[in-house]
Amino acid sequence: MAAANGHNSAGRSDVKTSRPEGSKKHVIAFVFSILLTFISFALVMAGEINTDFVYIMLVVLAIIQVFVQMAFWMHMKDKGHGFAIIGILTGVIVVFTCVIMALFWTTW
Amino acid sequence: MSSHSHVEGQLPHEPERATLEGRNKITGFWLFLGGETVLFGTLFAAYLTLRGQIMDGPTPDHLFSFLLVAIATALLLTSSLTSVFALQSMHRHDVKALLGWLIVTVILGAAFLGLEIYEFNHYVHEGHKFSTSAFSTSFYTLVGFHGAHVAFGLLWAILIMLQLKNRGLNTTTAPKVYLFGMYWHFIDVVWVFIFTVVYLMGRVG
16 A cells, blocks of 8 residues: 555655645546436436336446445545445345345335 | 654644544544444434334425435535535644634534525424424434534534633644544534435435
8 A cells, every 4th residue: 555655754755645635536437427317317217217127226326326426435445444344234234124024024 | 653753843744643542532533433423323223113113294295305315414514524625724734724724613503504494493393302202202303313413523623722822732732633523524424314214215205
């Protein structure tokens, strides 16, 4: 990591090796989110398509968007996020159990 | 560890991770977000179970307007991006830009909240009150909880801005800004599921 290099030369190379990241990938994540949102809205507003297909597509598009935002904006793709993944995943497992139970109860 | 890899008096590039306390705060906050996921997940499960029970009240199809939800989504999504810009300003040690982007974030968040208050008020006039049906109760609980999180986030951001003004950017204030950024993204992530599950699915079929 860059911080290790910076340690040797009393921080001088710290400035050089760990420059602030650019905003380009964050803007791309933003545009991508807008695009996914637009597709979701368009799918529902079109109104003529098979409803089961629309439900599944909506869930898939939402999950993709959440992954994009968590990876880039919440920095989950960066190093040292082991505990972050454990924390969120524990929550997600509970949520999936609850939601699937709720759907099972009402639909079948 | 690299807890003191910076020159005395000079702020490191990522001041939020410069101290062990800062790093622990970030890890702890992720565990908190895991708990928040469970909170919202159970509210979603309750909504999914009860959304068909509309009694004499208006149907979701009658209530929800695409335009209103699209504007709310755009506001919150843009505020998420501006909070990213705030954090990047912090990494450049540009306190002025940091405060500027936080102000933009708060304004966008406040606009979102104002729109939600207008929306709820409109629904009540349409006969969609909190106790009208199981659908209305679970709707207001889920979406209202999200709105309350936005309101709390706005208050938090304002307090952080005051502290930045008084104490400046240092290894104590930097983790607070970073945590607020994560909290704000999390609110946006929850909204993605709300506009999908509540609003869009309410209008399918």
